Amino acid sequence: MISVRGLSKNYNLGKTTVYALRGVDLDIKKGEFVAIVGNSGAGKTTLLNCMAGLDTPDYGLIIFKGKDLHKLEDSEKSKTRLLDMGFIFQSYALLPHYDTRENVALPADLAGLSKKLRNRIENLLAGVGIDKQATQYPAQLSGGQMQRVAIARALTNQPTVLFADEPTGDLDSETGKQVMELIKRFHQETKTTVIMITHEKEIADYAERQIILEDGLIH
Numbered sequence: 001m002i003s004v005r006g007l008s009k010n011y012n013l014g015k016t017t018v019y020a021l022r023g024v025d026l027d028i029k030k031g032e033f034v035a036i037v038g039n040s041g042a043g044k045t046t047l048l049n050c051m052a053g054l055d056t057p058d059y060g061l062i063i064f065k066g067k068d069l070h071k072l073e074d075s076e077k078s079k080t081r082l083l084d085m086g087f088i089f090q091s092y093a094l095l096p097h098y099d100t101r102e103n104v105a106l107p108a109d110l111a112g113l114s115k116k117l118r119n120r121i122e123n124l125l126a127g128v129g130i131d132k133q134a135t136q137y138p139a140q141l142s143g144g145q146m147q148r149v150a151i152a153r154a155l156t157n158q159p160t161v162l163f164a165d166e167p168t169g170d171l172d173s174e175t176g177k178q179v180m181e182l183i184k185r186f187h188q189e190t191k192t193t194v195i196m197i198t199h200e201k202e203i204a205d206y207a208e209r210q211i212i213l214e215d216g217l218i219h
Contacts, residue, residue: 001030001161001193002051007060009046020046021057022216033187033194035207043216044197045165051195052085052163053077082107086154086162090169092146094138101125101134104152124152128182144175151182164196168203180206
């Protein structure tokens, strides 16, 4: 599914060089639920962003479905993200002037996908328990409800891989558990590959495999 070889990424902060990733090698199989675990500053988000084509490594390869992701043209890379990848962010990243249904439908609208798939949105809304909030806007929703919207949106296009960046980071512990149960259930039902980053052990325990990242290195 995804193979990472010799991945390195540095940032310059003034006169200081930050070595975010230092020659990372990693293989993730189709259908796996993997947690990449590490403290703040370990390089987790940089690694996820590189694997998703949102950031460009300085060195190394990322092979996604047999292609070197970072050798694709920008248009092809964007198409790959839209059709093959779903994203859940800690900050939800919902459009404030779109209601719940419109936020969930956004990937289908951008991809110009069929009415049949757009109809799937109603099932997703019910599946994550926000069908009664379908016409409400993000400002009217709780943090847990907004993350449920984000999960439904990420699954709209039936992605090959779901990237989750600290999906419970802004939630209280009970709501965080509910959100993780949703992600785990959808993984089990759809066999979608899930790559999640977290600094919390109890959240990482929902995954089938844990990968420890420390100071830009896999341990």
